Structure formats: structure tokens, C-alpha cells
Amino acid sequence: xxxxxxxxxxxxxxxVVVVGGGTxxxxxxxxxxxVRRSVLVIDKGEPRNAPAAGAxxxxxxxGISPLELLRLGREEVASYGGRVVSGQVTRISRDxxxxxxxxxxxxxxxxxxxxxxxxxxxxxxxVPGLAERWGRDVLHxxxxxxxxxxxxxxxxxxxxxxxxxxxQMSKDVTLFLHTAxxxxxxxxxxxxxxxxxxxxxxxxxxxxxxxxxxxxxxxASGKVVPVQQLVVAPRFLARGGFLRELGVxxxxxxxxxxxxxxxxASGFTGVQGVWAAGNVSDVLAGVPAAAAAGTTAAAAIHMDxxxxxxxxxxxxxxxxxxxxxxxEAEVSRRVLGSRxxxxxxxxxxx
Ligand SMILES: Cc1cc2nc3c(=O)[nH]c(=O)nc-3n(C[C@H](O)[C@H](O)[C@H](O)COP(=O)(O)OP(=O)(O)OC[C@H]3O[C@@H](n4cnc5c(N)ncnc54)[C@H](O)[C@@H]3O)c2cc1C
Numbered sequence: 001x002x003x004x005x006x007x008x009x010x011x012x013x014x015x016v017v018v019v020g021g022g023t024x025x026x027x028x029x030x031x032x033x034x035v036r037r038s039v040l041v042i043d044k045g046e047p048r049n050a051p052a053a054g055a056x057x058x059x060x061x062x063g064i065s066p067l068e069l070l071r072l073g074r075e076e077v078a079s080y081g082g083r084v085v086s087g088q089v090t091r092i093s094r095d096x097x098x099x100x101x102x103x104x105x106x107x108x109x110x111x112x113x114x115x116x117x118x119x120x121x122x123x124x125x126x127v128p129g130l131a132e133r134w135g136r137d138v139l140h141x142x143x144x145x146x147x148x149x150x151x152x153x154x155x156x157x158x159x160x161x162x163x164x165x166x167x168q169m170s171k172d173v174t175l176f177l178h179t180a181x182x183x184x185x186x187x188x189x190x191x192x193x194x195x196x197x198x199x200x201x202x203x204x205x206x207x208x209x210x211x212x213x214x215x216x217x218x219x220a221s222g223k224v225v226p227v228q229q230l231v232v233a234p235r236f237l238a239r240g241g242f243l244r245e246l247g248v249x250x251x252x253x254x255x256x257x258x259x260x261x262x263x264x265a266s267g268f269t270g271v272q273g274v275w276a277a278g279n280v281s282d283v284l285a286g287v288p289a290a291a292a293a294g295t296t297a298a299a300a301i302h303m304d305x306x307x308x309x310x311x312x313x314x315x316x317x318x319x320x321x322x323x324x325x326x327x328e329a330e331v332s333r334r335v336l337g338s339r340x341x342x343x344x345x346x347x348x349x350x
Contacts, residue, residue: 014040016301017101017111019089020239022047023287024278025117026073026084027294028301032115033082035302040111041077041084042103048119048279049144051135055287057143069287089118092274093245097308099273112308113301116243116261116269116276117294120283122234123258125157125178129206130232137214138206138230142166143286145229155217155227157203160187162231167194174225176217178203199225206230236260236283240276247271258283267297275301 016032018025021043032039047066049055054063061069074084091102098112122140124131130138139145142165153172156163158180167173174197177183183191183198191198199219207216207224216224236258240250243261248269250259260283267275277293279285285293 011110012038013098013110013112014038015111015305016040016113016115016298017042017089017099017109018115018117019092019101020044020117020119020278020280021074021084022070022117022119022278022290023073024119024280024285024290024294024297025115026070026077027291028115028117028277028298029077029082029084029294030073030080031295031298032302033077033080037302037305039077039082040109041074041082042087042089042101043084044088044118045086048122049135049287052144054148056145056147058287066287090242091245092243097273099246112273113305114274115267115294115297115301116240116248116274116280117278117290118239118280120239120258120260120279121237123237124234125203125232127157127203127205129208130230133206133208133214133230137228138232140232140234141286142169149229152228153226154229154231155225156231157217157233159231159233160191162233163191163196164194166231167196171195173197174199174227176203176219176225177201234258236279238280238283240280243269243274246274248274248276253283265296266300267293268300273304 015037016039018029018039018041021041025041029039029041047070049066052066055066055069056063058064077084088104089101090104092114093100095110098110099114101109101111124134146169150169152170154166154170156166156173156175158176158178160183163173163175176199179202201219201221203217204220205218206214207218209215214228214230216226218224238250238260240261248261248271251262253260261269261276261281263269263276263281267277269276275297277297278290
């Protein structure tokens with residue numbers, strides 16, 4: 001019996017299905033499980049920072065292996081009764097007041113609410129050999145890796161702002177103009193004043209030494225410029241295509257960094273019952289910010305479910321009970337009149 005067959009046993013409708021089990025998804029699931037929501041996390045198992053040796057800037061767990069952090073998270077979710085399974089969600093459609101979730105292997109599940117935490121794809125510059133080194137000596141984020149590469153020979157591919165960020169970490173920074181737009185006079189002046197070398201010409205490949213360490217950037221001219229680390233600026237593409245049918249759409253990031261789902265401060269997508277958190281709706285979120293967004297969305301989902309449950313309970317009481325609360329109040333009013341609450345007849349009462 002597969003994991004999914006176990007879950008479908010009894011045709012359960014989950015309170016929440018979380019799509020994606022990275023930091024955002026597991027944090028959301030942990031908080032939902034702790035308030036006694038039935039929660040299922042479906043995770044394809046490819047967190048964005050998997051190639052990195054450590055997750056940095058994570059208070060209390062500084063430098064922990066990204067995969068170990070998620071392993072611990074899965075254990076914590078399970079310890080409160082949440083379920084985490086491997087799988088890829090390919091489609092989500094409306095099913096009455098809830099949703100039907102379909103996975104790549106054709107499983108169907110029902111859920112009342114959806115939390116989307118599928119992260120993003122880093123679209124890397126198209127330089128041969130670059131993608132293979134991603135997360136090791138090809139980097140993008142000064143907060144994630146800056147300390148680890150301090151004082152090294154750093155190249156920056158075509159991005160002025162990245163050059164400034166990494167100049168803080170090393171005196172030996174070269175900006176490769178590659179296919180970037182021309183720099184402004186101001187930018188040239190600032191780079192010169194900070195001692196950042198600027199190299200013209202398109203990068204066509206990377207040089208790697210016998211120890212499998214990055215050794216240089218090869219230019220179209222054939223010249224090789226030595227570097228130990230290469231900083232790039234990927235385009236960030238949120239993984240949200242499978243939500244189109246629900247009317248949840250991607251928007252260009254305000255700073256032109258890529259595309260992400262548009263949500264409010266609680267992670268609500270604007271489509272009833274669907275929340276999103278982490279990199280899928282905030283391409284700049286690091287691990288702590290993704291965790292916080294998952295937690296915030298979980299609270300909003302729980303409140304939405306509480307309201308729905310309370311309304312349903314009141315409706316059921318009205319429809320189903322011979323002697324409802326409202327009827328009881330009306331009978332008391334007719335029988336007891338002004339003595340309805342008895343205050344006037346109590347000793348010392350007015
Ligand atoms: C190389 C690198 C190093 C980094 N280092 C740091 C660092 O040191 N510190 C830091 O704070 N941040 C770091 N980051 C950023 C960090 O990776 C993100 O902040 C974090 O991963 C965001 O968490 P998330 O849960 O939103 O997405 P992810 O961690 O990417 O998790 C999304 C999960 O959803 C799954 N998924 C996707 N689509 C589906 C689907 N259709 N169905 C089911 N599952 C699906 C994915 O496989 C994945 O497991 C780094 C990023 C990179 C690229």
C-alpha cells in the first residue's frame with residue numbers, strides 16, 4: 001500500500017493540504033497540527049537551498065544543513081499528528097466548498113483549504129558549466145554565503161548591485177559586464193572608488209581546477225580571468241503554474257526580479273480558501289522569513305476554518321434541534337416576561 005493509499009483510506013477530507021514541504025510549508029503544517037487541524041503536506045522533495053552546505057542567518061540553528069533542518073521539521077509536524085508524504089501536486093480544482101487535489105501519479109484528495117508553499121525556480125544565466133556549480137562556488141546571496149567567501153577572489157556576473165554587496169566581503173571583486181546594460185557614469189565612478197575591477201566581454205564558460213574548484217571565467221575572446229567564486233543574479237520564477245485553473249495568477253516582482261504569486265499580509269491569494277507562503281509569494285524570503293510566512297498563513301487559515309465551523313454549527317443547531325438556543329430565549333421571554341433574567345426578584349435587586 002503506498003503512502004497515498006494509506007491517506008485516502010476512509011476518503012478523508014483534510015482541513016488543509018499543504019503543497020510543498022520546505023521551510024514555509026512545514027512551518028505552516030506544524031502550526032496547523034498544533035491547533036488540531038488535520039493537515040497533509042505533499043512534497044516533491046527539492047527544496048531550493050538543497051545544494052548549499054548550510055542554512056545561514058537562521059537564529060538558533062545557524063549553519064544547519066538545509067536537508068537536516070527539513071528532516072527535523074517533518075518529525076516535528078508528525079509529532080503533532082500532521083502527515084508529510086512525497087509527491088507532486090499537478091492540479092487543484094474546486095470541489096463544492098473545498099478542493100480536489102490531484103497528484104502526478106493520479107491520486108485524488110479532498111481538502112477544505114490549501115496552503116501553497118512550492119517555492120521558486122532560480123533561472124540561472126546561460127553560461128555553460130555554471131548550473132552544475134550552483135550553490136557551491138556559483139552563488140547569489142550575500143546573506144546566505146557572503147561570510148563563507150569573505151576575502152576570496154570574487155567575480156560578479158553582470159550585476160552592479162551584487163558587486164557592491166560582495167565588495168563588502170572582499171577587496172578582490174571583479175564585475176564581468178557580460179550581457180548587462182551599460183553602466184552609468186555614476187556607477188563607473190563608484191566601482192573605481194571601491195577598487196572593483198570591471199571586465200568587458202561576454203562570459204562563455206568556467207574554468208575548474210583538478211580539485212573541482214572554480215578557477216576562472218572564460219570570455220568570448222578566449223581570455224580567462226581568475227576567480228574563486230562567481231556571483232550571479234538569477235531570475236526568480238515562482239512555482240505556481242498549477243494554480244491557474246483556480247484563478248491564482250503570477251505577477252511580476254515590483255523590482256523586476258522575476259514572478260511571484262500576489263498575496264496579502266496573511267498570505268491570502270484573493271481566491272477563497274487558497275493561501276501561499278515562502279518563496280512562491282515572496283522571491284526574496286530567506287529561510288526565517290519563509291518560516292514566518294508559513295506560520296502567519298497557518299493562523300489565517302485556522303481562523304477562516306473556525307469561522308466556517310462556527311457558522312455551520314449554528315446552522316445545524318437551528319435546522320436540527322427541536323429546542324434551539326433562540327427558541328429557548330423566546331419561550332423564556334413569553335413565560336417569564338419582565339422576570340426573564342430574574343434580577344428584579346433577587347434579594348437586594350431593584
Ligand atoms: C543555493 C541557495 C542557498 C541558500 N542559502 C540560504 C541561507 O543560507 N539562508 C537563508 O535564509 N536562505 C537561503 N536560501 C534561500 C532558501 O532556499 C529559501 O528561503 C527557502 O528555501 C524558501 O523556503 P520555501 O519553503 O518557500 O521553498 P523551498 O524550500 O524551495 O520548498 C518548496 C518545496 O516544495 C516542493 N514542491 C514544488 N512544487 C511542488 C508541487 N507541485 N507539489 C509538491 N511539492 C512541490 C519542492 O520540491 C520543495 O521541496 C538559499 C537559496 C539558495 C538557492
